Amino acid sequence: MKVNTKSKKVNKAWLNDHVNDTYVKLAKKEGFRARAAYKLKEIDETFGLIKPGDVVVDLGSAPGAWSQYVRRKLSPQGAAAGALNGTIIAMDILPMEAIEGVVFIEGDFREDSTLKALQDALAEQTASQAVDVVVSDMAPNLSGIGTVDAARIAHLIELAVDFSMTHLKPEGALVVKLFHGSGYSELVQLLKAHFRVVKPFKPKASRDKSSETFLVGMGPLRPTET
Secondary structure (H helix, E strand, C coil): CCCCHHHHHHHHHHHHHHHCCHHHHHHHHHCCCCCCHHHHHHHHHHHCCCCCCCEEEEECCCCCHHHHHHHHHCCCCCCCCCCCCCEEEEEECCCCCCCCCEEEEECCCCCHHHHHHHHHHHHHHCCCCCEEEEEECCCCCCCCCHHHHHHHHHHHHHHHHHHHHHHEEEEEEEEEEEECCCCHHHHHHHHHCCEEEEEEECCCCCCCCCCEEEEEEEEECCCCCC
């Protein structure tokens, strides 16, 4: 039987980089489930998005690092448990281990039933169903076919924008993950058509080799404003 030595070398190199990664070590030390927590932390600290008392929706939340960060940000003492000054609703197609104070919905955001469950949870948790911040780390399973993957990524971002237009407060914000490449400029234009301010941002915690980046949209434009 042949062994793909190149693949084994790549996997070994990735594992070595991962184990020695500064943010992986920091996440383990500080109790975050993934290094991704530091991406949202840097975005939040740069743009001042999440404030005490906010309603935050976390799309594509599993394994839960972003919700953990938000939960600590909304805690009066910055704690992972105990008092919480705000509301966090998380959603993912994958299961997520419970986080104290976070309402979790397991489902596919592309399905109407999942959107309804999310809206029902908002209605239960808030009087107005209004949201201060939507953060989306959603990403599709990539096929390796550029045009197909670009379309799948665009669809998820479009759904996040649609949800935000319905639920964000006038000074609310949306954070979405996307990738440089096919369709990138169109997605930048999509957000610019729906938000007063749009900023691209690549956190230091994003790996240098990754084409991953984020767009931050602030101040949703209502139909009369576009």
